Amino acid sequence: xxFAEAQLDNGLKIVAEVNNDAASMAAGFFVRTGSRDxxxxxxxxxHFLEHMIFKGTKRRSPMDVNREFDEMGANYNxxxxxxxxVYYGAVxxxxxxxxxxxxxxxxxxxxxxxxxxxxxxxxxxxxALYQDRPHYRVYEALMNRHFTGHPLxxxxxxxxxxxxxxxxxxxxxxxxxxxxxxxxxxxxxxNLNFEAFVDKVxxxxxxxxxxxxxxxxxxxxxxxxQEAIADGKVTREHIGMMSPGPAAQDEARYAAELxxxxxxxxxxxxxxxxxxxxxxxxxxxLGYTPLDGTGAFMAxxxxxxxxxxxxVRIARAELKRFVDDGPTDAxxxxxxxxxxxxxxxxGELPMGRLTAVGFDWVYRRQYVPLAKQIDTxxxxxxxxxxxxxxxxxxxxxxxLGLGPLESx
Amino acid sequence: MSEEFxxxxxxxxxxxxxxxxxxASSAALTILTPAGASHDPAxxxxxxxxxxxxxxxxxxxxxxxxxxxxxxxxxxHHSEAVQSEHIHFSSVQLGRNLADVIxxxxxxxxRPQLSDASFQxxxxxxxxxxxxxxxxxxxxxxxxxxxxxxxxxLGRCVYGxxxxxxxxxxxxxxxxxxxxVSPANTILAVAGNVNWDELSTLIERAFGDWxxxxxxxxxxxxxxxGITHLQKDSAQTHIALAHRSVPIxxxxxxxxxxxxxxLSGGMSGRLFTEVRExxxxxxxxxxxxxxxxxxxGMFTYAGTRxxxxxxxxxxxxGELRRLTEGxxxxxxxxxxxxxxxxxxxxxxxxxxxxxxxxxxxxxxxRLRSLKEISDSIDxxxxxxxxxxxxxxxxxxxxxxxxxxxTISTN
Numbered sequence: 001x002x003f004a005e006a007q008l009d010n011g012l013k014i015v016a017e018v019n020n021d022a023a024s025m026a027a028g029f030f031v032r033t034g035s036r037d038x039x040x041x042x043x044x045x046x047h048f049l050e051h052m053i054f055k056g057t058k059r060r061s062p063m064d065v066n067r068e069f070d071e072m073g074a075n076y077n078x079x080x081x082x083x084x085x086v087y088y089g090a091v092x093x094x095x096x097x098x099x100x101x102x103x104x105x106x107x108x109x110x111x112x113x114x115x116x117x118x119x120x121x122x123x124x125x126x127x128a129l130y131q132d133r134p135h136y137r138v139y140e141a142l143m144n145r146h147f148t149g150h151p152l153x154x155x156x157x158x159x160x161x162x163x164x165x166x167x168x169x170x171x172x173x174x175x176x177x178x179x180x181x182x183x184x185x186x187x188x189x190x191n192l193n194f195e196a197f198v199d200k201v202x203x204x205x206x207x208x209x210x211x212x213x214x215x216x217x218x219x220x221x222x223x224x225x226q227e228a229i230a231d232g233k234v235t236r237e238h239i240g241m242m243s244p245g246p247a248a249q250d251e252a253r254y255a256a257e258l259x260x261x262x263x264x265x266x267x268x269x270x271x272x273x274x275x276x277x278x279x280x281x282x283x284x285x286l287g288y289t290p291l292d293g294t295g296a297f298m299a300x301x302x303x304x305x306x307x308x309x310x311x312v313r314i315a316r317a318e319l320k321r322f323v324d325d326g327p328t329d330a331x332x333x334x335x336x337x338x339x340x341x342x343x344x345x346x347g348e349l350p351m352g353r354l355t356a357v358g359f360d361w362v363y364r365r366q367y368v369p370l371a372k373q374i375d376t377x378x379x380x381x382x383x384x385x386x387x388x389x390x391x392x393x394x395x396x397x398x399x400l401g402l403g404p405l406e407s408x
Numbered sequence: 409m410s411e412e413f414x415x416x417x418x419x420x421x422x423x424x425x426x427x428x429x430x431x432a433s434s435a436a437l438t439i440l441t442p443a444g445a446s447h448d449p450a451x452x453x454x455x456x457x458x459x460x461x462x463x464x465x466x467x468x469x470x471x472x473x474x475x476x477x478x479x480x481x482x483x484x485h486h487s488e489a490v491q492s493e494h495i496h497f498s499s500v501q502l503g504r505n506l507a508d509v510i511x512x513x514x515x516x517x518x519r520p521q522l523s524d525a526s527f528q529x530x531x532x533x534x535x536x537x538x539x540x541x542x543x544x545x546x547x548x549x550x551x552x553x554x555x556x557x558x559x560x561x562l563g564r565c566v567y568g569x570x571x572x573x574x575x576x577x578x579x580x581x582x583x584x585x586x587x588x589v590s591p592a593n594t595i596l597a598v599a600g601n602v603n604w605d606e607l608s609t610l611i612e613r614a615f616g617d618w619x620x621x622x623x624x625x626x627x628x629x630x631x632x633x634g635i636t637h638l639q640k641d642s643a644q645t646h647i648a649l650a651h652r653s654v655p656i657x658x659x660x661x662x663x664x665x666x667x668x669x670x671l672s673g674g675m676s677g678r679l680f681t682e683v684r685e686x687x688x689x690x691x692x693x694x695x696x697x698x699x700x701x702x703x704x705g706m707f708t709y710a711g712t713r714x715x716x717x718x719x720x721x722x723x724x725x726g727e728l729r730r731l732t733e734g735x736x737x738x739x740x741x742x743x744x745x746x747x748x749x750x751x752x753x754x755x756x757x758x759x760x761x762x763x764x765x766x767x768x769x770x771x772x773x774r775l776r777s778l779k780e781i782s783d784s785i786d787x788x789x790x791x792x793x794x795x796x797x798x799x800x801x802x803x804x805x806x807x808x809x810x811x812x813x814t815i816s817t818n
Contacts, residue, residue, distance in 0.1 A: 022756065023752050023756050024753050024756065063685070066676040066681070067742070069674060070677075070742050073746040073750065074674075075750070118686075122688050122690070128643040129643070129691050131642075132545050132643050134543045135543075234543055235539055235540075236540060267476060267479075268479070277472065279530075279532035282537055282540060330477070334477060337480065340483065341434075342485060345434050345485065345759075348431075348432055349756050
């Protein structure tokens with residue numbers, strides 16, 4: 001395992017973790033932009049743009065793009081969040097240069113009006129699809145309430161109305177501002193040739209014009225609302241709970257990851273024993289979400305409507321007990337083993353390392369080998385975790401229910 | 409990539425399979441035990457789902473919590489899944505913890521506590537899983553289609569029904585477990601950082617004394633094709649279609665896989681191109697091949713807004729049927745590359761390899777090398793794909809539609 005980095009004159013950064021024992025390689029373009037970088041008039045443009053990136057360039061039609069990915073047998077896709085848009089592909093090593101040729105090219109899309117209009121229908125379908133998923137609706141509404149007044153409250157998908165009104169030229173302007181080379185990191189992992197990698201990326205991407213890009217990094221306010229959205233079409237009560245956590249740039253993220261695992265891992269956690277094991281809820285987990293300049297703990301619980309209020313009470317009590325008393329030695333040790341084991345398993349696949357290496361760079365401008373991250377994790381003490389839980393006040397939650405209930 | 413397989417069949421009926429992988433530090437364990445949902449008695453549908461959950465609630469000397477904590481301490485990522493034929497236990501961990509994890513699974517399979525106290529919550533979770541389906545119409549649509557399509561009860565919804573779950577007693581499920589969970593026809597596969605000699609000694613010690621008879625074979629009945637519509641005021645109309653295909657042991661199997669890839673491999677597949685890219689009718693449309701031991705199906709799903717549901721269905725079915733008109737050489741070439749790349753990339757994952765070993769043994773009674781699969785894919789011609797499409801056409805569709813109004817599949 002070997003780390004390498006390079007930078008083009010226009011500011012585009014290239015980082016790679018080379019592992020010549022791997023059977024495949026993966027490459028990703030990490031663009032530091034998402035719904036938090038949108039204004040209300042263009043809500044949903046980051047995600048819509050992600051779709052348009054696959055719609056061709058000056059020298060490729062939309063069908064060319066799809067066909068070429070598939071001709072390499074690539075495993076490829078893209079995703080958009082509140083603060084990142086990531087395009088990636090994994091291929092056998094022999095396709096390295098072809099994959100990069102394609103990725104570099106599509107990152108300067110034609111945005112043809114006819115493709116824009118056709119893809120708008122697909123985005124509307126995607127919005128409808130998520131309307132049938134209460135899990136996602138809770139996530140979106142919870143982010144909206146917890147980050148009220150802050151750009152992190154913006155919906156990634158936007159709304160049927162905002163997408164309906166969006167113009168092709170609005171997207172072009174957003175693209176010009178956000179896809180500047182200084183705002184993009186190209187990441188390679190697995191069995192790749194770094195010199196050829198940099199040459200290929202340089203050939204196309206050194207022509208990209210730099211612009212100044214900004215992000216509003218203001219801190220969110222304090223939210224502790226509790227609310228239930230009654231919807232008779234939803235069968236079970238889906239509950240989200242959210243409290244502040246350390247930022248992606250904060251070393252306390254290791255302690256936060258441990259706290260989330262102890263309190264709310266899918267198996268063997270305090271939530272599991274208090275809620276799932278006795279079948280009060282069929283799902284109850286808590287995760288840590290590191291964000292740019294801030295962070296959060298998010299819990300999701302789903303229960304029969306007649307036990308939902310009880311489930312919320314129990315979840316709150318478990319959070320309070322954790323903030324009051326901290327973890328036990330045994331819990332801390334088990335959580336460390338679980339996280340280290342999971343990271344190792346993911347690390348065996350290039351696709352598993354891609355986002356880890358990519359986000360290490362996007363958020364912290366650093367590369368940390370997996371073994372060193374695991375050492376850091378194992379050095380976290382019981383006091384560190386307890387101190388973090390108190391400092392963040394994991395009991396200071398925004399609570400939101402979606403389902404049959406009028407109130408929780 | 410060099411491959412080495414090891415196989416050992418124990419006198420009690422248990423089969424051990426292994427593939428050491430030198431680059432891996434993890435070792436993945438898969439156990440298929442023939443107590444899947446199709447074995448559930450008709451008046452006890454859902455028994456296998458309850459059994460899978462109940463099994464991990466205490467085994468040997470450990471109660472629920474001690475068992476869970478022991479697995480956590482070993483960094484085990486484990487799951488229990490109920491399928492048609494099997495309950496599928498899987499656990500992946502660092503290779504150095506494999507022996508300790510196997511000792512725990514020896515308890516789970518041979519010495520589950522199955523206490524009265526832990527029965528009720530196991531059943532309550534199955535009931536909640538069933539209720540959760542109402543909030544996941546796409547998943548429900550596909551599960552119910554599988555139930556309608558395969559010879560009954562091979563595809564039956566693993567959660568059973570509210571009535572059967574509520575009437576289940578601990579004794580019924582206990583009897584069911586003791587009749588079916590036995591070494592006979594159980595397959596145990598390990599892939600990754602593992603030494604064969606140590607593994608086979610370990611399994612001999614942990615499972616050698618296990619005894620029990622094989623359960624009865626299931627009599628299955630063909631079901632009529634046709635459309636089922638479930639009225640729901642959902643944002644999308646969920647359309648799931650199935651038609652017959654060939655199982656993995658059939659000589660047209662690889663042609664079927666190529667056909668499925670031409671239809672639905674990547675974003676250049678025919679369904680994605682025609683339904684989404686050219687017409688903007690859906691976000692999701694795809695087709696997958698799903699096989700049981702003696703039968704298989706092509707399952708197609710599209711989710712779309714009600715006002716364009718009929719058009720979406722027409723275009724989708726049209727593409728399924730157009731396959732009989734033949735495929736282009738470049739489509740075949742692309743499908744081959746996609747299938748072979750996926751094979752190699754999945755080969756990097758110890759969990760995927762362990763599951764593949766166990767599945768090969770169940771379906772074929774032998775293990776396929778990467779080379780055999782790759783050669784078989786290469787040998788498929790455009791004529792083979794066309795012939796496959798003609799032999800197994802998308803006619804007499806079984807369809808499941810969830811949405812405000814129904815559609816026609818003709």
